[in-house]
Amino acid sequence: MSKRNRWKQRCSVFMAVMMIFSSLYWGEMKVSAATPPVKIKVTYGQTEARTMLAAINEFRTSDTEAWCWDKTDSIKESCRTTELQYDYELERVAMKRAAEIALSYDHTRSNGTSYLTAYPSGYKMVGENIAAGFKSAAEMFDGWKEENEPYGGQGHRRNMLSSNFKAIGIGHVVYQGCHYWVQEFGDKVMDGTASVANDSTQIEDVDVSPSYITAVKTNLDDVSLTVGEKATTADFSLAINVRDQWGYQKDCVIENICTAKIEDETIASLSDDGLIIGLKSGTTKIWISNPFGDDFYRTITVSEGTGPKDDHTASPDVGKTDISVEPIADQIYTGDALMPDVVVKDGSKVLVKDIDYTVLYSNNTNVGTASVKITGNGTYEGSYTTNFKIVSCAIGQATCSRIADQTHTGDAIRPAFTVTYNNKTLVKGTDYTISYKNNVNVGTATIIITGKGNFEGNKEITFKITKPSDISVDAIADQTYTGSALKPEVVVKEGTKVLRKSVDYYVSYRDNTNVGTATVKITGRGDYGGSCTTTFKILPCAISQVTIGKIADKTYSGKEIEPSVKLTYANESLKKGTDYTVSYDNNINVGTATATITGIGNFTGTTTVSFNIVESTVKITVGMISDQTFTGVEITPAVSVRKGTKKLTKDVDYKVSYADNINVGTATVTVTGIGSYEGTASKTFRIVSRPIKEVSVETIDTQEYTGKKLTPKLKLTYNGKALTEKVDYVAVYSSNIGPGNGVVKIQGKGNFSGQRTEVFKIIENKQSANRGENQNDKKGDNKNDNKGDKKEDNKDETVHTTKMTLSKTRVTLKKGKTYRLKVTVNAGSVDKITFTSSNKKVATVSKNGVIKAKKAGKARITVKSGKRIKCCRVIVKNKK
Structure with missing residues (x-):
């Protein structure tokens, strides 16, 4: 590795990370019909994952936070419930699923089956939440809370708050720098025994359906060498693309082992440590095995050169530096990935891991040669690969299960047993073989366990062969x-x-x-x-042999009476449902009832016992009846009748009659017992007047001006019956002489109460159209009439909107759908109703109140009538 300006080095590392899968893995290969498990290197973070449990339980038991929207997104429904218990069986499922979604981010597993197949048997109700990208449990929990989402976006929240779930397990893995999270829920705890949290880096096998693998790629390129020159394949790796791969995950680097072979070994050779050496001028192929399809090759071209060149993937000036890597001691197989410390020096200076360089291990679990790739970081660049050996473990370090004594059979006895190492069960034929000594005759037999593969040496265990019984x-x-x-x-x-x-x-x-x-x-x-x-x-014993306790008399209730029965046998009480069942006959009405006892379990047969049902001495009572409003017909409100605490049934236990129950005043209801009940009881209730506003008024015909007060006859009806003036109402007219609007005030009377106002039109008399008559009317009658009626007529009697209600104040629509918003105002209002939309790009509204959803978003529909204003909130969602 060579030193370089720190700022430039940081930029180059960033670009390298961004380019790893966009340019390095270019060669695609055909996928086979049947594939082995995909091996990926993941780092588990279970210590962090388990911290989420406390936050979830605080959330579930909160009085204020444990809520979800109802399906209309208008009501917050309380979901407060009990705490979840941590289930280590569900944690194992969650860890497995976290590794799976690192490849195929979906609730359908990467092998093409439902996520339900990941659970062991025993759970009746399960659920799953998955997510990617959040770096901490706290961030992940906040994301799953979905506080600002509507009903359709709160699926993860509803899972965390569901009272159907009693247990949870959480999985967290990091793969290629991306964090993946899984919550698994169950209706019971299958494994409550705490285990050490797994925070290790390990190779995980993931079953992937062949149809899910869309591409297999390699970073190996054609090789050009001179005779004697060396090139390394240590950095060779595979990557795949998988269906439903998370968007931020590009090529998925995998750890599956490939083998390589040079076609013409006279042109180039391949050493055990992965070096390609040019031997003579020519062209050949290096074939690489592909675990997921057809093998592939790259071309090796060897030409005459000036001498050998050793390439360990370091920078061109690697030989000019004092960078060195100390040899790594042999490691003993443990069953886990081995990652021994590496000592890297710049001259005599020991470099610092993760600051000056990073380390990547491969082939570091099983016996053989493991590789360590050291990549410069900070002020260092380039890379270097060194190896270390993993040597077999002594089979004597393994543990064998105990073998029980065996009974002599005359044949060789080969009892089953298990061999474990580091809590992992070893595989016969892969990790060890077995042979036997002295395993036929009575005495002590010996099993010799011989290590194989990752194990070496022998281990002996014994078991006893005993003589058979001769009695x-x-x-x-x-x-x-x-x-x-x-x-x-x-x-x-x-x-x-x-x-x-x-x-x-x-x-x-x-x-x-x-x-x-x-x-x-x-x-x-x-x-x-x-x-x-x-x-x-x-x-079983005959049930007739048991002792049955006497059943006390029971009071008639109108329902089936099923008293408990006390049974004893051998001074022990029998249990219903375990030792016997009971059925009853004639157990409703007054008289003698029978209980039939049928033996089950330890008892058989049937027996009977009788008991008496007697009449109650408690009187019948009638509950309070609320005030009733006049209807014009007989009012017969339902009554609540009880005898003691028992509610009686009409026409079965009693009949009802009414009196004075039509007009306003006090009505009487009389209850008379029938069937198993007798006696009478009465209760009164009030009939109150009906508001005159609820009466139908026929539109008043237009009146012609006569010069006199106009009092057109009113036609009022309720429930199809005409009202009588001065009996049911009184009419008072005003503004009823000159052309314009006449007004009549209607005052309820008798069975009606309150006031209402009706308006009728007065037009000019067509036969009095000449100017003289109009002049005369204007100067004469109109003047006098206006003067005489001024105090009464000048007051504005027009009815305006004082009350207004909407059919809905919140509407959720899918794009393209409509909804008719209905508006109700007080009777007689002359004010016009108008509709406006705050965002016509999201939703429009017609003059008749028809709302049409245009695109996803939110809008507010404002409804106005007179001085009254109401609003309806509209949420538009895209079609799914």
Whole structure:
């Protein structure tokens, strides 16, 4: 590496990062129909991920923050609920899914299956949130809260606040500098045992459907050498493109191992450490295996030159510097990626990792040669690759599961067992092989475990082979359930000889209390070895054998009465649903009812017990009845009738009659018991007058000027019935002589109350059109009339808008849709209704109030009538 101006070096690193996948991976290859798992290097951040749990639980239990919009985006619905428990099973699912979405960012998994397939069995309800780009748990949680989103954008928020979920696991990985987050929710905790948070960098296998891989790329280019010159392939790598790849992720660098072979090894050779050496002038190919499709090649051209040249991918002046890398000691296989420290010096100065250089490891898990790529940083540039060896681990370091004693069979015995190392189960045939010694006859057998692949050496474990039992047991008769453990005597023989209990053998019982199959184990002692088992059946007891407690008399309620029943057997209380079920007959009306008890579980058969249903002495009561408004017909409001705390049913338990229930005044309702009820009860209620404004008034015909006060007859109706003047209302006329608008005030009376005003037109008399008559009228009658009526007529009786309501004050529409905004004003208003839009590019409104959504955004529709103004908020969304 060579020194360079710090500012320039920073710029070059930025450009290199930006160019890694845009220019370096240029060669595309065909994808095969069946692919192995894609290996990617990720860094888990589970310590950070787990910190989100406290924030989520504070959110879920908050009185003010735990809310979501309803579907109309107009009401905040409370979602306050209980805290979530952390589930380490769900965390494992979340970590796996986080690695998967680093390749294919979607709820559908990268192997083409639903995210539901990632869960183990046992969960009845699950949910998933995914996200990318947020660098901390706090930022991620704020993003998922979606406080400023409408209903359609609060899916992640609803998952975090759902009362259906009781458990959560969170996964976080960093891949190629991008952060990926997953929340997995479940309806129960499957694994509540805490584990150490995984913050390691490791190679993760991700199953990817062949149809999801859209391209395979390599950074290997054609090679040109002179004879004796060397070129390295240490920086060779693969990258893929995947369907639904996150937008900020370009080419996905993968860690899958490839092999290389030179076609004509007389022209160039390939060393074990990845160096291509030119041997003689000519052209050949280097073939690279492609784990995801057809193999590919690059051309090697060797020409005559002046001498050998060693290239370790450093800058051209690498040989002129004092930069050195100390050899790395051999590492022992651990099952995890090995990343030993690297000592890099500039002369005698030890350089600092992540300041002067960065380190990238590859092929650093399994036994073999691992590579370390050192790339200059800060004031250093260029790169250098060195290697270290991973040597096999002694199989003696592995742990084997315990093997139980085996019974002699006469054949070779090969019991199953597991071998683990660093909490990972080793694979027979891959990590070790096994052989046996002395595994046929009674005694101690030996298993020899020989290391293979990443393991070496041998490890021996033993197990015992015991002699079989030589005793027999007579069949045991069926037993009846008693509530206690059953221990019937057993007859044990050696041939025809009856053996003695506690002298020749011991007896132990299992599952010998409840109905089912009990097990008896007989173990030899003294001169008898081994053991054997036999079984016997436990049959259910007749339910008629149990003691049934007396049921006290029950008071009639009008509903089915199902009193609890107390059953005992062998001084133990029986449990309903476990030992018996109960059904009831004739258990509604006054009389004798029956409970039928059916045995289940440890009991069988049926038995009955009776009880009495007696009449209640509590009187019938009628609830309060609210005031009723006059309708012109009989008013029959519903009544609430109870006997004690029991609500009775009309026409089943009582009938109702009404009196004085048409006109304004006090009406009476009388309730009379029927069926299982008797007696009567009464309650009064008021009938109040109806506002005269609710009456229909027929439009008054236009009147012709006569010079006299005009009092056209009014036609008022309510519920189809005509109102009578001076009985139901009184009419007072004004401004009713000269041409213009006549006014009539209608005052309610009797069954009606309040006032309303109606207007009628007065026009000039057509037969009095000559000027003289008009002059006469003007000077005579009109003058006198105006003078006489001035105090009464000059007051403006025109009705204006004083009340206005809209059908909706908030409307959400999709682009292109319409909605008719309905407006209601007070009766008789002469004011015009107008509509205006604050943003016609988002939404327009017609003179009739029809709103049309134009494009996504927000607008306000203003409705005006007289001095009254109302607004309706409009939200327009794009079609999905």
